[in-house]
Amino acid sequence: MTRGYTARAAVTAAPGAGGAPRLTRLRSDGPLALRQTPDAVYLVGAAAGPLGGDDLELDLVVEPGARLAVRSAATSLALPGDGESRMTVRASVGAGAHLDFAPEPTVAARGCRHRAAAEIDLAADATLRWFEELVLGRHREEPGRHTSRFDVTVAGVPLLRHELRLTDRLACTSRAVLGDAGAAGSVLLAGPGVAAEPHAADGLAVLPLAGPGVLVTAVAADSAALRRLLAEGERRCRQAAGPAPTRQAAVAPA
Amino acid sequence: MRASLLLLADSRLPAGGHAHSGGLEPAVAAGAVRDVPALADFLRGRLATSGLVAAALAAAACAHAARGGGAWAALDAETDARTPSPAQRAASRAQGRSLLRVARTAWASPALDALAGTPGGPHHPAVLGAAAAAMGAAPREAAEITAYMAVTGPASAGIRLLGLDPLAVNRALAVLAADVDAVAAEAAGFADGPWAELPAASAPLLDLYAERHLRTDLRLFES
Numbered sequence: 031m032t033r034g035y036t037a038r039a040a041v042t043a044a045p046g047a048g049g050a051p052r053l054t055r056l057r058s059d060g061p062l063a064l065r066q067t068p069d070a071v072y073l074v075g076a077a078a079g080p081l082g083g084d085d086l087e088l089d090l091v092v093e094p095g096a097r098l099a100v101r102s103a104a105t106s107l108a109l110p111g112d113g114e115s116r117m118t119v120r121a122s123v124g125a126g127a128h129l130d131f132a133p134e135p136t137v138a139a140r141g142c143r144h145r146a147a148a149e150i151d152l153a154a155d156a157t158l159r160w161f162e163e164l165v166l167g168r169h170r171e172e173p174g175r176h177t178s179r180f181d182v183t184v185a186g187v188p189l190l191r192h193e194l195r196l197t198d199r200l201a202c203t204s205r206a207v208l209g210d211a212g213a214a215g216s217v218l219l220a221g222p223g224v225a226a227e228p229h230a231a232d233g234l235a236v237l238p239l240a241g242p243g244v245l246v247t248a249v250a251a252d253s254a255a256l257r258r259l260l261a262e263g264e265r266r267c268r269q270a271a272g273p274a275p276t277r278q279a280a281v282a283p284a
Numbered sequence: 285m286r287a288s289l290l291l292l293a294d295s296r297l298p299a300g301g302h303a304h305s306g307g308l309e310p311a312v313a314a315g316a317v318r319d320v321p322a323l324a325d326f327l328r329g330r331l332a333t334s335g336l337v338a339a340a341l342a343a344a345a346c347a348h349a350a351r352g353g354g355a356w357a358a359l360d361a362e363t364d365a366r367t368p369s370p371a372q373r374a375a376s377r378a379q380g381r382s383l384l385r386v387a388r389t390a391w392a393s394p395a396l397d398a399l400a401g402t403p404g405g406p407h408h409p410a411v412l413g414a415a416a417a418a419m420g421a422a423p424r425e426a427a428e429i430t431a432y433m434a435v436t437g438p439a440s441a442g443i444r445l446l447g448l449d450p451l452a453v454n455r456a457l458a459v460l461a462a463d464v465d466a467v468a469a470e471a472a473g474f475a476d477g478p479w480a481e482l483p484a485a486s487a488p489l490l491d492l493y494a495e496r497h498l499r500t501d502l503r504l505f506e507s
Contacts (some may be wrong), residue, residue, distance in 0.1 A: 037495035106469070125492055181480065181484075187361055188480065189463060190365050190368060191362070191366050191480070191482075192366075192368065193484045193485045193486055194485075195333075195485050200490070201331075202328060202329075202332075203329075204325050204330070204332070205311065205316045205317065205325055205329065205489065206307065206311065206325075206326045206327075206328075206329035206487060206490050207329040207332070207487045207489060207490070209489055214488060219350055228369075228370050228498070229495065230492045230493075230496040235369070235488070235491050235492040235495055237368040237369050237491060237495065239364070239365075240367075240370075240373060245368045248488075249489065
């Protein structure tokens with residue numbers, strides 16, 4: 031029997047006055063504690079982790095015409111424990127709605143066995159900003175086994191299916207995959223009107239997708255350099271929804 | 285393995301495969317690959333990521349063609365969704381078009397005919413899978429050929445780009461052979477499942493190199 035948490039947290043956002051969403055559901059559960067602030071719903075992290083054995087799910091529904099921003103108060107640290115840990119985020123973004131999901135980084139600590147998954151379903155004219163950063167181990171530490179899978183569909187048509195597997199050390203440190211990077215991340219901007227010219231520089235690629243969206247990917251020596259690259263990539267994109275610059279995109283961590 | 289499958293996997297197949305380095309040329313240009321150990325490291329990463337994804341797509345295409353299916357637009361969209369780099373999408377379609385031309389003259393198949401209607405040309409793994417099905421091959425064999433080509437193409441490009449010792453490169457490929465088989469086996473395991481669940485392993489540096497390559501003036505390979 032596992033001693034991990036099984037948590038099912040959820041947020042449902044409806045259109046509210048003055049651009050802020052009206053939350054018709056805000057359910058915290060176990061380590062996934064949610065708090066509403068004027069600018070975003072925050073994951074505040076009521077327990078360390080995720081630890082091996084934890085099975086965490088966050089369900090986000092953004093109703094037609096609503097705008098929801100999700101942030102986190104702190105980095106999450108994937109740690110070893112009793113088996114595999116899982117964190118699954120499911121999001122449904124309705125017609126004309128906008129979801130901006132940008133938590134602080136995940137750190138894959140030594141010995142972790144973590145599986146992250148995100149499944150996002152966008153209505154045809156919904157817009158999305160999805161920001162992810164992964165730090166490969168703490169200071170001078172080799173990361174454990176971390177896999178992430180990201181599936182985004184627009185009106186049922188696949189827009190992006192993207193995995194990053196840190197399971198075979200030789201494969202993931204290959205100079206074709208991550209090389210000697212200490213951190214890797216991406217920003218997906220999706221929706222009608224999102225566009226960019228393809229671009230590649232040291233550690234940064236701006237990739238216009240076949241469907242309505244642009245994927246910015248970056249690899250860097252550390253999390254601060256990663257965030258600067260992702261911010262630069264994002265500046266190269268035209269966003270139809272034009273969300274105000276967020277705290278994350280504008281400020282690199284100290 | 286029957287002779288027609290060997291023909292499909294043969295680098296002498298006149299399908300223009302020699303024009304593509306699988307991202308090796310820009311990796312060489314960036315100084316990331318200079319010798320045989322670095323090439324072997326590159327090939328291992330490529331196999332585990334884009335090699336696995338291509339092999340799984342080819343296996344799925346083979347199973348679909350063998351069932352007489354016609355949902356090629358859906359598989360095309362699944363391939364696009366797993367190929368965020370526009371340069372890689374273009375290279376995959378260019379290789380798919382070339383292979384389709386060769387395959388249709390050699391093997392009669394309604395699936396290959398249907399793929400000819402893909403806007404922009406079909407993706408390479410779809411054609412490999414449909415061609416394998418046309419000669420009665422199993423999805424596992426389509427995956428094996430695709431995984432094999434994911435490393436042999438860049439390996440021979442390495443010999444041409446860097447003047448590497450062909451014997452040493454061949455030895456590196458021999459060491460990788462068991463991994464090629466393992467990737468093909470994993471890929472084939474998804475052939476009959478929902479396409480949404482096919483592997484999507486990414487290689488951020490390959491994506492970066494692919495885009496950088498298109499903006500390079502002097503290049504030997506198309507991709």
